[in-house]
Amino acid sequence: MRILIVEDEQHLAEALTQILKKHNYSVDAVHDGRSGLDFAQSGIYDLLLLDIMMPEMDGITVLKTLRKEGISTPVIMLTAKGEITDMVTGLDYGADDYIAKPFASEELLARIRAALRRKGEVIPDDALKFGDIELNTANPKLTVKGKEMKLNLKETELLELLILRKQAVTSKEQIIEKLWGFDSEAEHNNVEVYISFLRKKLTFLNSGVRISTIRGVGYVLEVSS
Numbered sequence: 001m002r003i004l005i006v007e008d009e010q011h012l013a014e015a016l017t018q019i020l021k022k023h024n025y026s027v028d029a030v031h032d033g034r035s036g037l038d039f040a041q042s043g044i045y046d047l048l049l050l051d052i053m054m055p056e057m058d059g060i061t062v063l064k065t066l067r068k069e070g071i072s073t074p075v076i077m078l079t080a081k082g083e084i085t086d087m088v089t090g091l092d093y094g095a096d097d098y099i100a101k102p103f104a105s106e107e108l109l110a111r112i113r114a115a116l117r118r119k120g121e122v123i124p125d126d127a128l129k130f131g132d133i134e135l136n137t138a139n140p141k142l143t144v145k146g147k148e149m150k151l152n153l154k155e156t157e158l159l160e161l162l163i164l165r166k167q168a169v170t171s172k173e174q175i176i177e178k179l180w181g182f183d184s185e186a187e188h189n190n191v192e193v194y195i196s197f198l199r200k201k202l203t204f205l206n207s208g209v210r211i212s213t214i215r216g217v218g219y220v221l222e223v224s225s
Contacts, residue, residue, distance in 0.1 A: 001116065001160075002178055004045040005029040006036030006062065007078060008054045012101075016049065019105050024137050025112075026157060028181060033057030040066055040073065044177040047115055049108075051078045052090065060089055067094040074115040076108075130163045131209040131223040133202070144205035151201070154179060158194050162211065162221045171218035195219060 003025050007013040013029040020027045028045075030036050034056035040048055052059040063075055077090040077098040090098060096115045099108060128135040134143040140156040142149050151159070157179050162170060172191045180186040199211055208224045 001046045002026040002028070002044060003047050003049060003112070004036070004039050005049045006031075006033065006040075006054065006059065007049065007051045008032060009051075016108075019108075020112075023109060024140065024153070024156065026179070033059060033062045037062045037065055040071065041069070042177065043071065043073075044181070045073055047112060048073055048075045049078055050075050050095075053080065060093065063090060063095055064093050074118070076111055076115055128160060128163045130221055131207070133205075133207050133209050135159050135163060142201060142205065144202075144207045147205050149201050149205060154194050155197055155201075158191075159198055162219065165220075167220060167222070169214050169218045169220045174218070 003020055005013050005016050005020075005027060007016065007029065008031045010031055013031060017027045017029050028039060030039055031054075033054040036048075036050065036054070036059075037057060039045070040062070050059045050062060059077060063077070066073070066075070074096045075090075075094070077095045079090075079098050079100050096118065097111050099111055128137065132144055135141075135151075135156065136143070137156055137160055140151045140153065142151055142159070158175065161175065161178055172188045175191045176186045176188075180190070195211055202209055202211070210222055210224060212220050212222050214220060
């Protein structure tokens with residue numbers, strides 16, 4: 001899952017980034033509303049943490065613009081204590097939740113999981129299943145019929161993306177945007193390398209799941225008959 005933090009307090013943004021990365025989220029952070037809008041419009045994020053009071057453009061305006069453009073990415077508003085009016089306005093304009101600063105990291109993580117569940121993109125307990133495979137994203141490992149193998153971060157993110165796509169074909173461009181970011185210098189061969197790694201591990205574990213290449217389109221998970 002890829003999260004965008006839009007927060008002008010850089011120390012807070014850095015702390016949030018470290019917390020989320022520790023829990024295996026991919027994270028980008030920007031520090032003004034205009035940049036937040038530009039990044040969010042890319043459509044690569046699964047959730048936004050959006051501060052209300054920011055330079056360039058306030059969080060409410062960012063949210064209104066996104067919803068007007070039909071971008072339905074879940075948004076959790078970060079509000080200062082006492083900004084009740086702004087909080088209500090944010091909910092009216094399509095925010096999914098809000099959390100008042102200061103807050104405990106456990107509460108924020110719970111609200112993130114809840115927002116993603118409502119969108120249908122998270123399976124509880126950090127376990128994703130497809131065919132005979134089970135992917136643990138909290139303690140990255142792949143399990144097939146009781147046999148386990150550790151995965152690195154990019155392998156985990158890639159397999160998670162393919163599982164969550166629910167057998168839809170995923171292009172190399174989509175994979176690069178989700179795993180490395182839309183402004184990344186990653187190339188198609190980066191994707192091919194990690195696809196190869198995952199294929200070898202699925203074969204080693206004797207899984208019936210395979211990553212099929214749809215020539216000229218992308219990749220899709222399939223279960224061997």
